[in-house]
Amino acid sequence: MLLLSWLQNLAANLWRSLMNASRTETTFRESVDLMFNRAVALMDLAPGLEDKIRVCNSTYTVRFGVKMRGSIHTFTGYRSVHSEHLEPCKGGIRYSLSVNQDEAEALAALMTYKCALVETPFGGSKGGLRIDPREYDVDEMERITRRFAYELAKRDLIHPSQNVPAPDMGTGEREMAWIADQYARMNTTDINARACVTGKPPHAGGIQGRVEATGRGIQYALQEFFRHPEDVAEARLSGTLDGKRVVVQGLGNVGFHAAKFLSEEDGAIVVAVIEHDGALVCDDGLDIEAVGSWIKRHGGVTGYADAIHVKDGSKVLEKECDILIPAALEGVINLSNADRINAAMIIEAANGPVTAGADEILRSKSVPIIPDMYANAGGVTVSYFEWVKNLSHIRFGRMQRRQEEARHMLIVNELERLSDHLGDDWSLRGDFKEKYLRGAGELELVRSGLDDTMRGAYQAMRETWRSRNDVTDLRTAAYIVAIERVASSYEAKGL
Numbered sequence: 001m002l003l004l005s006w007l008q009n010l011a012a013n014l015w016r017s018l019m020n021a022s023r024t025e026t027t028f029r030e031s032v033d034l035m036f037n038r039a040v041a042l043m044d045l046a047p048g049l050e051d052k053i054r055v056c057n058s059t060y061t062v063r064f065g066v067k068m069r070g071s072i073h074t075f076t077g078y079r080s081v082h083s084e085h086l087e088p089c090k091g092g093i094r095y096s097l098s099v100n101q102d103e104a105e106a107l108a109a110l111m112t113y114k115c116a117l118v119e120t121p122f123g124g125s126k127g128g129l130r131i132d133p134r135e136y137d138v139d140e141m142e143r144i145t146r147r148f149a150y151e152l153a154k155r156d157l158i159h160p161s162q163n164v165p166a167p168d169m170g171t172g173e174r175e176m177a178w179i180a181d182q183y184a185r186m187n188t189t190d191i192n193a194r195a196c197v198t199g200k201p202p203h204a205g206g207i208q209g210r211v212e213a214t215g216r217g218i219q220y221a222l223q224e225f226f227r228h229p230e231d232v233a234e235a236r237l238s239g240t241l242d243g244k245r246v247v248v249q250g251l252g253n254v255g256f257h258a259a260k261f262l263s264e265e266d267g268a269i270v271v272a273v274i275e276h277d278g279a280l281v282c283d284d285g286l287d288i289e290a291v292g293s294w295i296k297r298h299g300g301v302t303g304y305a306d307a308i309h310v311k312d313g314s315k316v317l318e319k320e321c322d323i324l325i326p327a328a329l330e331g332v333i334n335l336s337n338a339d340r341i342n343a344a345m346i347i348e349a350a351n352g353p354v355t356a357g358a359d360e361i362l363r364s365k366s367v368p369i370i371p372d373m374y375a376n377a378g379g380v381t382v383s384y385f386e387w388v389k390n391l392s393h394i395r396f397g398r399m400q401r402r403q404e405e406a407r408h409m410l411i412v413n414e415l416e417r418l419s420d421h422l423g424d425d426w427s428l429r430g431d432f433k434e435k436y437l438r439g440a441g442e443l444e445l446v447r448s449g450l451d452d453t454m455r456g457a458y459q460a461m462r463e464t465w466r467s468r469n470d471v472t473d474l475r476t477a478a479y480i481v482a483i484e485r486v487a488s489s490y491e492a493k494g495l
């Protein structure tokens with residue numbers, strides 16, 4: 001009996017491997033289009049609207065030179081605008097040697113759907129510069145970034161009401177501050193100049209909580225998923241995040257914050273971290289703060305003492321775990337390894353980490369995937385708050401905070417007066433007074449707005465997933481919700 005079931009399993013695996021080998025991997029943009037097509041096949045869109053939504057409106061390619069180290073260095077950059085159904089368009093700027101037009105267009109399309117899903121009033125855009133930032137010093141990076149920003153700004157591809165970039169892989173607050181300053185120098189009378197880019201440092205027009213936002217959003221997304229026992233059961237899991245074994249790929253901005261919050265605040269155990277130079281494995285759980293600062297000092301995980309180092313990091317994607325969080329690159333779970341993924345569920349912190357072919361295999365294995373379009377939307381959500389803050393020229397909470405505290409003080413004073421009458425048995429507990437009196441500052445408001453957005457978007461996706469028999473996965477549900485919203489917007493314009 002045992003031998004028979006072993007043989008059946010072997011035959012099934014062989015058959016699956018043969019089928020996978022006969023498939024060809026799609027490019028990133030083709031993967032996004034295939035996932036889009038899967039969703040629109042279940043929708044009833046007006047004739048021609050499907051095509052209008054799918055196509056990328058434009059991609060601008062720029063080649064520019066910067067004089068450095070005694071010669072002219074030529075760089076290639078892109079800015080894709082996928083959809084202008086709402087403006088400005090929003091989407092990050094990536095610095096990486098792998099940047100290309102296909103990638104920029106795929107990421108711009110994802111931005112359109114992401115913004116629609118989390119109800120930020122933007123079209124989708126994305127850009128990138130083909131560069132390895134590690135090869136240049138700070139001064140050189142500033143000159144390259146300013147020149148790239150100049151090329152984009154003079155074509156309104158950086159503009160507070162047309163196109164608003166943000167950080168992505170290889171860029172952060174520093175680059176966004178340079179871009180904002182470059183735009184302001186070119187538009188000296190634009191009072192809204194600061195709103196031309198988000199992800200700036202707080203002292204340069206940024207907002208509290210933007211750096212952590214995407215990782216924080218991953219935490220809120222998982223918390224919401226675990227509030228629905230029926231959904232958790234789809235992953236053959238139960239209970240809460242407490243004690244769940246997590247594998248994270250990429251301990252950069254997104255991966256680091258997600259891993260830190262999940263382990264420090266929700267009791268999850270990060271059993272492996274995969275980086276560009278190998279993986280760290282520790283079944284008792286890694287100290288994310290310590291690993292993060294090691295990476296900052298040494299540029300990778302090699303040499304970190306309190307864990308086993310595995311040279312071929314990609315193999316660790318196949319480690320058995322409850323939650324796999326790919327938070328680095330696209331296409332890392334593909335036809336070559338999807339069959340061997342041993343996670344109960346996946347949350348896509350990176351954009352496009354699962355190819356269309358791998359998605360199909362994982363669906364056939366009933367591995368729930370919380371899709372990128374939703375999972376990593378924390379960044380654009382808080383970018384939206386920053387953009388609103390820049391346009392309103394006032395920090396969130398500035399008008400209300402002390403008034404809120406004064407009203408709370410009235411209640412606390414009254415409770416204390418009553419407790420004086422009622423005697424020692426009736427008194428306010430522990431730190432209640434301190435916590436209750438504290439009015440919400442910008443960071444609290446940003447986190448509250450982000451949490452609300454992540455909960456609301458999950459519930460919209462879930463409603464479609466659970467209420468329709470023909471929708472069997474969260475990704476298709478996410479696309480349907482997003483496409484419906486984009487379609488309504490085009491229809492309202494009379495298109």
Ligand code: NAD
Nearest residue numbers: 168169170214250251252253254275276328350351376379
């Ligand atoms: P980042 O540059 O801060 O971090 C990327 C990390 O991945 C780095 O630590 C890098 O060393 C690591 N890495 C590179 N190659 C790797 C490999 N082969 N194997 C394992 N690790 C590798 O970038 P980020 O901002 O954290 O972005 C990561 C992903 O999240 C990207 O797909 C990005 O588009 C997406 N994203 C980012 C944001 C944001 O706010 N930064 C928002 C939404 C989505």
